[in-house]
Amino acid sequence: MKQLQGLGVFPQLTIGPVYVFRPATCDVTAAHITEPENEYARFDTARRQAQAELHQLYQKTLDKNGEESAAIFDIHQLMLDDADFLQSVRDFIYNDTYNAAYAVEKTGEKFAQLFAQMDDDYMKARAADVQDISHRVVRILCGKTDTPDSLQTPSVIVAEDLTPSQIVLFDEKYILGFVTAKGTANSHAAILAHTKGLAAIVSMGPEVLSLVNGQTVILDGEHGTLTVDPDTTTLKKAQQQLQAQQKQQAALQALKGTPDQTKDGRSVLLYANVSTAQELHDALQADARGIGLFRTEFLYLKSATYPTEEELFNVYRDVVQHMQGKLVVFRTLDIGADKTAPYFNLPDEENPALGLRAIRLCLTRPELFKPQLRALLRASAFGKTAIMYPMIASVSEVQQAQNILAQVKQELRQARIAFDENIQTGIMIETPAAALISDELAPLVDFFSIGTNDLTQYTCALDRQNQNLSVFTDTHHPAVLKLIALTAKNAHAAGKWVGICGELAADRTLTKTFLQMGIDELSVSAPFILPLRQAIQQTDLRQAD
Amino acid sequence: MKEFTYVIQDPAGIHARPAGILVKQANTFKSTIRITKADKVGDLKRIFSVMALGAKQGDTVTLHIEGEDEEQAASAIEACLKENF
Numbered sequence: 001m002k003q004l005q006g007l008g009v010f011p012q013l014t015i016g017p018v019y020v021f022r023p024a025t026c027d028v029t030a031a032h033i034t035e036p037e038n039e040y041a042r043f044d045t046a047r048r049q050a051q052a053e054l055h056q057l058y059q060k061t062l063d064k065n066g067e068e069s070a071a072i073f074d075i076h077q078l079m080l081d082d083a084d085f086l087q088s089v090r091d092f093i094y095n096d097t098y099n100a101a102y103a104v105e106k107t108g109e110k111f112a113q114l115f116a117q118m119d120d121d122y123m124k125a126r127a128a129d130v131q132d133i134s135h136r137v138v139r140i141l142c143g144k145t146d147t148p149d150s151l152q153t154p155s156v157i158v159a160e161d162l163t164p165s166q167i168v169l170f171d172e173k174y175i176l177g178f179v180t181a182k183g184t185a186n187s188h189a190a191i192l193a194h195t196k197g198l199a200a201i202v203s204m205g206p207e208v209l210s211l212v213n214g215q216t217v218i219l220d221g222e223h224g225t226l227t228v229d230p231d232t233t234t235l236k237k238a239q240q241q242l243q244a245q246q247k248q249q250a251a252l253q254a255l256k257g258t259p260d261q262t263k264d265g266r267s268v269l270l271y272a273n274v275s276t277a278q279e280l281h282d283a284l285q286a287d288a289r290g291i292g293l294f295r296t297e298f299l300y301l302k303s304a305t306y307p308t309e310e311e312l313f314n315v316y317r318d319v320v321q322h323m324q325g326k327l328v329v330f331r332t333l334d335i336g337a338d339k340t341a342p343y344f345n346l347p348d349e350e351n352p353a354l355g356l357r358a359i360r361l362c363l364t365r366p367e368l369f370k371p372q373l374r375a376l377l378r379a380s381a382f383g384k385t386a387i388m389y390p391m392i393a394s395v396s397e398v399q400q401a402q403n404i405l406a407q408v409k410q411e412l413r414q415a416r417i418a419f420d421e422n423i424q425t426g427i428m429i430e431t432p433a434a435a436l437i438s439d440e441l442a443p444l445v446d447f448f449s450i451g452t453n454d455l456t457q458y459t460c461a462l463d464r465q466n467q468n469l470s471v472f473t474d475t476h477h478p479a480v481l482k483l484i485a486l487t488a489k490n491a492h493a494a495g496k497w498v499g500i501c502g503e504l505a506a507d508r509t510l511t512k513t514f515l516q517m518g519i520d521e522l523s524v525s526a527p528f529i530l531p532l533r534q535a536i537q538q539t540d541l542r543q544a545d
Numbered sequence: 546m547k548e549f550t551y552v553i554q555d556p557a558g559i560h561a562r563p564a565g566i567l568v569k570q571a572n573t574f575k576s577t578i579r580i581t582k583a584d585k586v587g588d589l590k591r592i593f594s595v596m597a598l599g600a601k602q603g604d605t606v607t608l609h610i611e612g613e614d615e616e617q618a619a620s621a622i623e624a625c626l627k628e629n630f
Binding site: 071072074075078079081082083084085111114115118119120122123126129304305 | 557558560561562564565568569588590591592593594596597599601
């Protein structure tokens, strides 16, 4: 038995076998071969294996996200069957007597060049697709696997770190929890753990990567400890804890349908943060009373070009209809140089967190902003919808955004297209500037939603992706709490409602503080809804702290 | 030999997804199928070749189809172009 210590990011306990995910890295060096026929046969076997992987990825993405997103894996298959591509590999093997891996790598570079030189930005970006397929074949030639295909039982996933594209490779039903050697509370694995309610530990150190698949571990996401090969006593104790946890979960389930009200009768709107249809489903399952933050980036990030108004409308309408009259607050596009898709052609920035992002990008690209606003307005005809602008720092930004919205409304009226004339608009308060001038901003909108993650990062000048800064981070920093209190006060003075949609909203140790400040709405990811309801119901504002 | 021209209507031009549909369609026929744009010639059965044409909205492409099933191929390819581009 041994114990490893990391940073727990979701307070759950789980027990199970380990599955170590090792993404492939291959050194491709040129070597000369003597039997080109055998070498080509090796390539062909690897190619067929790659085709099989791509076919699986296609099916999986199709089931999860639909044809639009899956199509890329179909194109990759066609590319791997392309006669010119195959001929080039054949030439490198037969004429230059190169080894298969090098021949594929060279061919990939050659075809990527072909696209990179085209005068069309879309085609230029396809160079990445060509490299993707050649890397896939090279990886297989090196005898390495990148897909967790061998994961067949629910396991604790261990990895150095996990990118979003790696995470989609996993079948959710086999994920008991995550442990990553690197990463911070904000890495993708941690975010996924939060949305799914899974036990997770990050920043565990490289030692964890030497675990062997199948070894039993106890993952304690609350204390950040991973116990490997536990002895009988420890295992028994953990199993009891697990049972207690399951009991607590059952108690939480019993809170479904009960009101979000404190002991002294103060009501709170308990809403959910979601990004995808699956999370929407999870939120409704957890009995969310509305959606306080619908992130709209997803459709843009997985697309190969700007999604059309029609595509956006279809998704938004489905979401709104699904909510059956409950409010959905859509945050308009929140994209920047650190979170973008190639077709946006955003220049690299030294400080993307302070760069051309979110509302700033939308105001400079009305051709991007207007179709989204049109789609949102049209969706509002089908259910209770609100529009929220992110990353506001000045009065003029809100005015400009509202002017564009007014134009779009006018166009819809002229075209006799239905929308909700009383649609609410709001802004995110996530810059210290916005919080400090919230008295001037309040008259321009119907509501505020405080994004505590960015507000903390900007107020304390602490990069939230930088793992070396964790020791300096105070999640309850008094400056942030003062800004929240000020924002709430100014919203109410103007008769507007105010919510919190950042991670702090889920922090049960702050629930009473927030309610004392007068916060009207708390929006959290699905797994936090019922625990937060419990905290609200246990709060009594008449009692002194 | 069958020959016809088509003007690309799709604002995105011949991008990856519909190009894939076109190439798959072409591969169901025995005939040789060439697609030309100005002085560039591509093989409609090869995805890289088709994408490398870089055909955009408003470009005229010409299809040359030759082989035993050229009749069926020509009408199927034309329908496919109209539907996807």
